[in-house]
Amino acid sequence: MAYNKVENASNRTFERTLTYDKYTDPKIHEKELDLVFSKSWQLVGHVSQVEKAGAFFTTEVANEPIIVTRGKDEVVRAFYNVCPHRATKLERTESGNKKILQCGYHGWTFKLDGQLNKAPNFRGEDAACVQDACLRSIRMEIMESLIFVNLDDDAKPLSESYGDFFEKLSKFPFLSELKRTHQKTRLIKANWKAYIDNYLECDHCHVAHPDFVSTLDMNDYQITTCDNYSIQGTVVKPDKNYGTVDLNQAEMQGGSFFWLWPNLMLTIYPGPGNMASIQMIPIDHETSMAVYTYYFRDENLSQEEKDLMTFAEQVRQEDIELVELEQIGFRSRAFNRGRYSSSEKAIVQFHEMVLEALNE
Ligand code: FES
Ligand SMILES: [Fe+2]
Numbered sequence: 001m002a003y004n005k006v007e008n009a010s011n012r013t014f015e016r017t018l019t020y021d022k023y024t025d026p027k028i029h030e031k032e033l034d035l036v037f038s039k040s041w042q043l044v045g046h047v048s049q050v051e052k053a054g055a056f057f058t059t060e061v062a063n064e065p066i067i068v069t070r071g072k073d074e075v076v077r078a079f080y081n082v083c084p085h086r087a088t089k090l091e092r093t094e095s096g097n098k099k100i101l102q103c104g105y106h107g108w109t110f111k112l113d114g115q116l117n118k119a120p121n122f123r124g125e126d127a128a129c130v131q132d133a134c135l136r137s138i139r140m141e142i143m144e145s146l147i148f149v150n151l152d153d154d155a156k157p158l159s160e161s162y163g164d165f166f167e168k169l170s171k172f173p174f175l176s177e178l179k180r181t182h183q184k185t186r187l188i189k190a191n192w193k194a195y196i197d198n199y200l201e202c203d204h205c206h207v208a209h210p211d212f213v214s215t216l217d218m219n220d221y222q223i224t225t226c227d228n229y230s231i232q233g234t235v236v237k238p239d240k241n242y243g244t245v246d247l248n249q250a251e252m253q254g255g256s257f258f259w260l261w262p263n264l265m266l267t268i269y270p271g272p273g274n275m276a277s278i279q280m281i282p283i284d285h286e287t288s289m290a291v292y293t294y295y296f297r298d299e300n301l302s303q304e305e306k307d308l309m310t311f312a313e314q315v316r317q318e319d320i321e322l323v324e325l326e327q328i329g330f331r332s333r334a335f336n337r338g339r340y341s342s343s344e345k346a347i348v349q350f351h352e353m354v355l356e357a358l359n360e
Helices: 026-037 125-130 165-169 192-199 210-215 303-331 345-357
Strands: 016-019 042-046 055-061 064-070 076-080 095-097 100-102 109-111 116-118 137-143 146-150 179-188 222-226 229-235 254-260 264-268 275-284 287-296 337-339
Touching: 016 345, 026 275, 026 345, 042 055, 042 064, 042 179, 042 275, 064 146, 076 146, 165 254, 179 303, 192 254, 192 275, 192 287, 192 303, 192 345, 210 303, 222 345, 229 345, 287 303
Parallel strands: none
Antiparallel strands: 016 337, 042 146, 055 064, 055 095, 064 076, 076 137, 100 109, 109 116, 137 146, 179 287, 222 229, 229 254, 254 264, 264 275, 275 287
């Protein structure tokens, strides 16, 4: 299919990509932590991780320690995982279930709704000065069982930030039945944006993903840009299977690949009900942590689900090699920017958003 030349509101055409210093400059990395990652909605988990009152998990967003809890009142909340007494990181474990959170420094304790329980070194008259010392809360929203936080207190609500994305997602009838079943992380020697660029076009699929293009109908491959997100997708070719999965009989006979600003990708592959999220977390200007999380109906995967995962992982592995090679070229003096083909409009959208966020 053909795409028109992409123009933005000011009619500037984007024939050339971001300059490569955006992928190699440590100052850009610092700026992005502030202006991109501290101001956008970030996926931090799934409600199945905090199913019962007292359940919690800890994580990080833009280098900020975060804790998500389910209180006695069943409400899920997010806080900075930092003690109000003197800044110590409060909960050290990754997840668990507790009645009370205790700081390991001077022993202050907090209820899971963030209220101070006891401050043992503030007794008598001192106690009055700390009675309102509670954990600092963070904006949090749950959509389709996915838990998102935003460090920006003034951010637009999640439900308004991505147009009709969640409406589209809710059309997949099996989503509410899925649990978070696995998570894998991988350090990638490339800037986080290189992986997003790679995800946002499929011109490379014919060259780099032979199994993907022999299974999915590339003549019907669509890329659609929407408000702060984009979708790619197609259907399976007739008489195809991967491993034990007979794709023409499967629950999902098409693949849908979503990107949400800035660094979240959600994929639904053909096969039994499934979803995976990929988050590309910048570690430094040339290193990223890829977090792959899989959601299936049950932790004990069926053979079909395992085969689906193997198929998806192969595609991911093929992409990682490419972006690591690309990072070598970003550092080279040979060129200082690349070009877009007319089918790479989702990358244009992404780059426009990066430049806008960075005020460049
Ligand atoms: S720093 Fe947490 S109790 Fe003192
Ligand atoms: Fe790819």
